[in-house]
Amino acid sequence: MPTQPRLLTPVRAGALHATNRIWMAPLTRSRARMPGNIPHDLNALYYLQRAASEGGAGLIISEATPISPRAHGYYATPGIHTDAQVAGWKHITDTLHARDPNNLIVLQLWHVGRVSNTALQPGNAPPLGPTNVPSRSKTYIDPSMVRVDNSTPRALRTEEIPEIVEEFRAAALRAKAAGFDGVEIHGANTYLLDQFTRDGMNLRTDIYGGSLANRLRFPLAVAAAVSDAFGPDRVGYRISPLSEHHDARDSNPAETFSELAKQLGALGLAYLHAVETWNRTELDPRIHSTIPQIAEAFKNASPRGIYVANGDYSPEQAEHALSQGWADAIAFGRPLISNPDLAHRIAQAAPSQPKLTPWDQSTFYGITCGKDGSKGYTDYPAAE
Numbered sequence: 001m002p003t004q005p006r007l008l009t010p011v012r013a014g015a016l017h018a019t020n021r022i023w024m025a026p027l028t029r030s031r032a033r034m035p036g037n038i039p040h041d042l043n044a045l046y047y048l049q050r051a052a053s054e055g056g057a058g059l060i061i062s063e064a065t066p067i068s069p070r071a072h073g074y075y076a077t078p079g080i081h082t083d084a085q086v087a088g089w090k091h092i093t094d095t096l097h098a099r100d101p102n103n104l105i106v107l108q109l110w111h112v113g114r115v116s117n118t119a120l121q122p123g124n125a126p127p128l129g130p131t132n133v134p135s136r137s138k139t140y141i142d143p144s145m146v147r148v149d150n151s152t153p154r155a156l157r158t159e160e161i162p163e164i165v166e167e168f169r170a171a172a173l174r175a176k177a178a179g180f181d182g183v184e185i186h187g188a189n190t191y192l193l194d195q196f197t198r199d200g201m202n203l204r205t206d207i208y209g210g211s212l213a214n215r216l217r218f219p220l221a222v223a224a225a226v227s228d229a230f231g232p233d234r235v236g237y238r239i240s241p242l243s244e245h246h247d248a249r250d251s252n253p254a255e256t257f258s259e260l261a262k263q264l265g266a267l268g269l270a271y272l273h274a275v276e277t278w279n280r281t282e283l284d285p286r287i288h289s290t291i292p293q294i295a296e297a298f299k300n301a302s303p304r305g306i307y308v309a310n311g312d313y314s315p316e317q318a319e320h321a322l323s324q325g326w327a328d329a330i331a332f333g334r335p336l337i338s339n340p341d342l343a344h345r346i347a348q349a350a351p352s353q354p355k356l357t358p359w360d361q362s363t364f365y366g367i368t369c370g371k372d373g374s375k376g377y378t379d380y381p382a383a384e
């Protein structure tokens with residue numbers, strides 16, 4: 001590692017000027033105040049601990065945040081569809097910006113689609129999906145955090161899809177009112193937009209299924225509406241082209257996601273963000289051809305847009321990826337759970353590797369970790 005790691009240099013994504021290239025990946029922590037799925041003081045402390053001013057991330061991407069009551073798929077995730085939720089988030093963004101106006105935080109906009117249980121849906125209705133095929137994954141529906149099966153979804157009617165596009169637009173406007181610096185559209189990990197994108201899951205026969213152009217129609221309509229609401233230069237989009245999470249399948253991820261990336265670039269989005277893997281020791285060999293092709297398709301179409309890479313990066317691997325031109329910034333997830341001041345640790349240790357605190361998986365999710373959810377959340381110390 002050189003004495004001034006590239007990770008610690010500024011980067012500009014559209015209108016977002018990040019003071020370093022260590023970005024915080026979106027992390028669901030299930031610690032919203034219940035009932036109401038409301039962000040609160042404990043969440044503000046958690047995000048502040050990880051902000052750039054505290055030696056943390058140059059840009060924080062919030063935990064995935066349901067855009068509407070139907071968009072929820074897990075217990076105690078904070079939403080952005082009620083006034084109380086907007087006020088809760090406003091307190092968080094105000095806390096970060098009051099500490100330092102250069103602190104950046106964007107909201108990840110989420111619709112889970114078929115990955116949900118009737119217990120989490122208004123009127124105990126079935127979750128919504130591209131088809132009525134259930135997700136074989138599990139979720140949690142109460143504070144016990146016991147995993148239960150996802151329910152069989154109801155296939156969205158053609159005329160309902162523009163309504164969900166409008167829900168995304170309204171959520172982006174609420175995120176703006178809540179003081180966020182931008183938004184990230186959650187198009188990854190086999191939630192609703194990804195369910196429409198992939199040919200192994202989208203078996204529809206209307207204008208939202210079949211050909212690649214049809215499968216991208218809904219995700220691109222969302223990207224256009226959100227860009228219109230917030231300004232494209234403050235919008236990012238997350239994909240996970242090689243993931244098989246929640247039994248996702250696509251017959252040609254390089255083609256599917258390059259076309260999506262190109263179209264997102266043409267809209268002038270600030271950044272494209274990809275979950276490349278969760279485990280670098282078992283790397284999918286397709287990564288070496290697929291990811292550069294997708295990143296290039298985006299950047300060719302959006303010359304001011306940047307590519308943000310994520311997935312089991314150590315600081316050393318991240319530095320290497322930046323120096324090779326593989327990515328413009330690296331999003332860290334689990335390392336920032338247990339090392340809130342990750343950038344500070346890297347700066348202190350350079351040119352050798354920083355000493356990192358390991359994360360505790362048992363406290364990833366849950367409002368009952370400790371008495372109030374603080375265990376494994378706000379109690380990881382900064383370095384001496």
Ligand SMILES: Cc1cc2nc3c(=O)[nH]c(=O)nc-3n(C[C@H](O)[C@H](O)[C@H](O)COP(=O)(O)O)c2cc1C
Pocket residue numbers: 025026027028029062063064108186188189238275277278310311312313331332333334335364365
């Ligand atoms: C506890 C936890 C919660 C997560 N929540 C989200 C989420 O809300 N949205 C999302 O896009 N990815 C989510 N992910 C995936 C991470 O953003 C990231 O892709 C993954 O952890 C791999 O990156 P890492 O090796 O740096 O942790 C989550 C991962 C973990 C461990």
